[in-house]
């Protein structure tokens with residue numbers, strides 16, 4: 001398939017590396033409940049994986065869990081729950097929600113706290129290569145030491161610094177040489193959990209855990225690195241810098257793939273605005289099939305406004321697909337095979353799910369009205385494409 005790469009800003013072909021399509025998607029920080037922002041990102045990449053596998057390509061899919069992080073520690077303290085207990089509870093809840101919308105487990109689902117040896121090894125390697133430095137027990141990546149740093153941001157230094165500051169950067173950390181330098185390892189603070197390292201007790205920064213897992217499970221060159229659009233900078237810029245400086249191999253990633261944010265009632269759906277629509281609440285009133293259709297109905301790279309009306313519309317679509325799959329009527333008119341090829345081409349071309357769903361509905365309508373050349377082939381295509389979209393199509 002052809003997929004848009006946010007770094008080069010062009011479509012790139014996804015071709016297996018050593019016979020396997022290598023795919024990494026940044027995972028959750030388990031301190032809160034799964035909402036539609038999570039659902040959209042993980043449904044998009046789950047469907048992409050289904051498409052690639054349907055095309056006969058073996059996919060190796062890795063995802064992390066940021067189980068040690070400022071947010072996990074803060075929320076645990078607020079609730080009076082141990083940080084690791086909170087992480088376990090919220091990870092289980094997230095996985096239950098994903099299973100409920102038919103998002104399959106990655107091949108490796110890895111906690112940051114289970115990757116400490118790999119993290120320490122890469123941080124040490126970055127110091128050896130002269131792109132990272134230690135100060136007072138913390139280690140930082142030096143953005144000035146990497147001439148390519150920030151290519152992912154497509155913007156100048158002041159803009160990068162402003163964005164980084166809005167997304168968790170501490171520009172006034174006195175240990176840093178440059179306010180945009182980012183932490184690879186942070187020295188122990190009183191009362192926090194810590195791990196041993198050559199720089200003393202501490203814990204890893206967020207960006208390094210993803211790099212450690214990508215390099216360990218997938219290698220220095222991978223096909224798809226995905227996540228929500230807000231991860232493009234600084235998180236993915238930092239990952240890119242770490243991986244390429246450590247391995248010396250480029251490009252680290254064929255397609256940096258970003259899913260547009262989810263809005264609700266005109267604003268970004270976010271914890272801080274308190275406008276979250278939870279997956280578990282939506283599933284009380286709607287089926288998983290309908291929710292997946294609604295989440296895939298719009299171009300994945302664009303922002304998406306979640307509305308209940310879309311899910312209600314999608315319920316009707318699912319009913320039409322089911323009915324057409326079980327009682328398709330032939331008679332002439334459109335070619336089922338041509339529609340099938342058009343649908344698969346749409347998915348193959350930068351994952352155009354809106355066009356695929358539009359054609360799928362057209363096929364179901366034609367098959368319902370006796371306006372399709374081959375009823376059997378029409379029914380089989382509805383089940384086949386429905387399965388690629390992750391719907392319960394085998395039961396139709």
Ligand SMILES: [Zn+2]
Pocket residue numbers: 025026027210235239
């Ligand atoms: Zn990541």
